[in-house]
Amino acid sequence: MEKTNGFLNALIRRRTRYALTNKSTIPDEEIIRTVQTSVRYAPSAFNSQGTRAVVLLGPRHAQFWRLTLDALRRVVPADKFAPTEKKITSFAAAYGTVLFFEDWTTVQSLQEKFPAYRDNFPLWAYQANVMAELAVWTAFNEAGLGASLQHYNPLVDEAVQKAFGVPYAWKMIAQMPFGVPYAPAEEKSFLPLDERVKVLGQ
Numbered sequence: 102m103e104k105t106n107g108f109l110n111a112l113i114r115r116r117t118r119y120a121l122t123n124k125s126t127i128p129d130e131e132i133i134r135t136v137q138t139s140v141r142y143a144p145s146a147f148n149s150q151g152t153r154a155v156v157l158l159g160p161r162h163a164q165f166w167r168l169t170l171d172a173l174r175r176v177v178p179a180d181k182f183a184p185t186e187k188k189i190t191s192f193a194a195a196y197g198t199v200l201f202f203e204d205w206t207t208v209q210s211l212q213e214k215f216p217a218y219r220d221n222f223p224l225w226a227y228q229a230n231v232m233a234e235l236a237v238w239t240a241f242n243e244a245g246l247g248a249s250l251q252h253y254n255p256l257v258d259e260a261v262q263k264a265f266g267v268p269y270a271w272k273m274i275a276q277m278p279f280g281v282p283y284a285p286a287e288e289k290s291f292l293p294l295d296e297r298v299k300v301l302g303q
């Protein structure tokens with residue numbers, strides 16, 4: 102069914118990968134370039150370019166998952182902490198993590214400039230962010246790096262600002278741990294396409 106072009110094939114191949122090693126198939130420079138290219142070329146409302154990313158490697162990647170675990174320890178009951186710890190430990194075992202943000206000063210200045218769209222700009226900021234996330238996720242996968250998408254914000258926002266010098270105006274949207282996978286992706290089911298895509302006029 103899905104005989105298509107290179108981009109769509111890459112989209113089909115992208116999956117959530119949780120079983121990750123602390124190895125990479127590509128040099129750090131290529132990881133960084135992948136994130137830079139994705140952030141630069143993903144579209145944004147009014148070409149506002151509010152998406153920001155922080156690439157955490159080596160000790161900084163470990164630091165992020167340590168501070169996430171610390172933050173969770175404060176809110177998850179002790180008797181329920183074991184599965185949480187196991188999950189965070191699995192992310193920490195990966196090669197690196199990309200943190201995705203939106204610069205909220207961009208949202209606010211657009212709201213001032215175009216008051217008619219005031220309520221839309223925060224939504225569009227999230228939508229633009231996810232476009233960059235998908236680009237990184239898909240490109241990583243094509244390079245042999247598995248990744249998953251996590252959301253420990255806003256719980257860890259303050260600790261992240263402090264630990265990594267992230268501007269206060271950068272609103273964290275997602276975290277993407279990545280590395281060489283050591284197990285296949287989990288089974289995935291699909292809803293019938295004719296319930297999801299309607300074609301009219303053909």
Ligand SMILES: Cc1cc2nc3c(=O)[nH]c(=O)nc-3n(C[C@H](O)[C@H](O)[C@H](O)COP(=O)(O)O)c2cc1C
Pocket residue numbers: 115116117118231249250251252286289
């Ligand atoms: C907006 C969005 C939020 C998501 N949040 C999480 C998350 O917090 N934790 C997680 O493990 N996966 C998260 N996922 C991954 C989805 O669970 C996953 O993409 C979905 O089950 C389909 O599987 P696939 O990625 O292998 O195609 C998120 C995905 C999207 C698009």
